[in-house]
Amino acid sequence: MFQQLKKSILARLEKGLPICERPYLKMAEEIGCDEQYLMNFIQQQQNDQFIRRFGVIVQHRKLGYTANAMVVWDIKDEQIDAVGHLLAHQDVVTLCYQRPRVLPYWPYNLFTMIHGKNRDDVERKILSIRQKHHLQGPFDVLFSTRCFSQNGAKYFSSKLSMEVEFKHVK
Amino acid sequence: MSELDQTIHDLSNFDLQLLDQYQRNFPLCERPFKFIAESFDVTENRVIERYKFLEKQGYISRIGVVLDPAQIGASTLAAVHVESSMLDSVAYQISLLDGVNHNYQREHFYNLWFVITAPNQHTLQEVIKNAEKITHTRVLSLPMIKRFHIDLGFKLCSSN
Numbered sequence: 574m575f576q577q578l579k580k581s582i583l584a585r586l587e588k589g590l591p592i593c594e595r596p597y598l599k600m601a602e603e604i605g606c607d608e609q610y611l612m613n614f615i616q617q618q619q620n621d622q623f624i625r626r627f628g629v630i631v632q633h634r635k636l637g638y639t640a641n642a643m644v645v646w647d648i649k650d651e652q653i654d655a656v657g658h659l660l661a662h663q664d665v666v667t668l669c670y671q672r673p674r675v676l677p678y679w680p681y682n683l684f685t686m687i688h689g690k691n692r693d694d695v696e697r698k699i700l701s702i703r704q705k706h707h708l709q710g711p712f713d714v715l716f717s718t719r720c721f722s723q724n725g726a727k728y729f730s731s732k733l734s735m736e737v738e739f740k741h742v743k
Numbered sequence: 744m745s746e747l748d749q750t751i752h753d754l755s756n757f758d759l760q761l762l763d764q765y766q767r768n769f770p771l772c773e774r775p776f777k778f779i780a781e782s783f784d785v786t787e788n789r790v791i792e793r794y795k796f797l798e799k800q801g802y803i804s805r806i807g808v809v810l811d812p813a814q815i816g817a818s819t820l821a822a823v824h825v826e827s828s829m830l831d832s833v834a835y836q837i838s839l840l841d842g843v844n845h846n847y848q849r850e851h852f853y854n855l856w857f858v859i860t861a862p863n864q865h866t867l868q869e870v871i872k873n874a875e876k877i878t879h880t881r882v883l884s885l886p887m888i889k890r891f892h893i894d895l896g897f898k899l900c901s902s903n
Contacts, residue, residue: 589805592794594774594787612771615808619768626809626894628769631762633897635801643849643856653889661891669892672820672885679853679883684820688897713851721846722838722857 578606582614634720638688640695645681647674647711653683659706660685665698681713692716754802757783759899761793762802766896769806809894812887817867818860819886822853823878830855836877842870853883 581604590596601608618624633641648656653671660683661669668686689695699714754762760783770778776794777787797803812818825833830848837857838846846857859874861867874882 583808583810586808589798589807590769592776592791592798592806594776594791596775597771597773608773616771623811623814624808625811626767626896627807628766628896629762629806630804630809631766631897631899632801632804636762636899638897657889657891664898666892667897669890670887671889671891672887675883675885679822679885684885715849715851715856717847717849717856719834719848721834721848722844 578604579614582606582611586615633688637690640689640691641717642687642689642695642699643715643717644685644687644699645713645715646683646685646708647680648683649710650682656708657683660702663702665689665702680711754797757785758793758797758802761790762797763899765806767894812860813890816860816862817864817886818858819867819871819884820856820858821871821874822856822883822885823874823880824853825855825878825880827854833878837874840870840873840877842866843874 585600585604591599593599595608597611598608601611604611615624615627619627646656646660657669657671660666665687666685667688668684670684671682672684674680674682687695687698689698695716696714702708703712761779765779769775772778774787776790780787780790783790794803794806798805823833834846834848834855837843837855840859842859842861843857844860846855848854849856855878857874859867859870861870871882871884
């Protein structure tokens with residue numbers, strides 16, 4: 574029962590908060606739960622880090638940040654935690670993930686995203702990070718040239734939502 | 744002033760603050776827009792009107808949640824090499840697959856990159872197979888092993 578209600582709430586949340594005087598009340602009425610319950614639920618899920626972030630989700634392209642590069646690095650396995658944390662804390666880095674190498678096709682194991690107002694802006698930021706932190710290993714810069722779709726991930730408001738599996742992580 | 748700077752220029756400083764300051768920990772109270780209004784010393788109506796404008800104009804996609812992909816379903820970052828003459832049609836077909844989002848052309852031998860999210864691992868593998876049918880090539884699947892960043896949103900009013 575709780576799982577079902579959780580899925581209904583998340584499905585509604587994925588569509589975004591209504592912009593009106595009592596948005597939680599409106600949303601709760603649509604879901605069929607209590608306003609206070611809904612607010613507590615969102616708070617609890619944030620505490621549990623299931624909701625990573627709750628707030629305004631901006632379209633950075635529309636705001637003039639049209640250049641974006643995925644910068645990928647080949648970092649020695651024993652250094653990946655240190656370098657990963659280092660890059661994650663740079664102001665200009667918005668995402669920083671470890672992903673697998675797929676040899677011989679793909680040698681890079683650390684992925685960062687850097688946004689800028691134009692290509693030069695992004696290139697300057699990359700150079701500055703590399704110099705400042707003496708990153709001399711192999712890397713590559715993959716500028717995006719076209720965006721075919723940029724939607725947030727929708728787990729609960731898609732037609733497959735009832736099959737969603739929750740995982741327990743520490 | 745470039746066209747892009749102009750875009751930002753069309754927004755008031757107040758609009759930028761509304762975009763910048765509430766990307767996380769959106770107020771959880773009965774009247775959140777009133778709460779925000781009080782912090783700026785403006786009326787609740789003014790805040791609601793500006794957020795409606797920003798959403799309608801596409802500056803914000805929504806006031807909503809970002810979930811932790813590690814705790815839910817299955818997801819991966821996928822990459823394929825597509826011949827340039829085929830790219831438009833392939834990208835279009837890939838975007839239509841259920842669960843595909845953030846589909847980008849990038850400058851690399853692997854020139855099409857997209858994120859797949861699925862309710863579970865089985866469905867994820869099905870989507871990858873469907874993508875391989877469309878592209879007639881192997882899809883590189885690069886699922887997240889570890890996340891290092893904290894999602895703070897997208898800083899607009901920074902000094903850099």
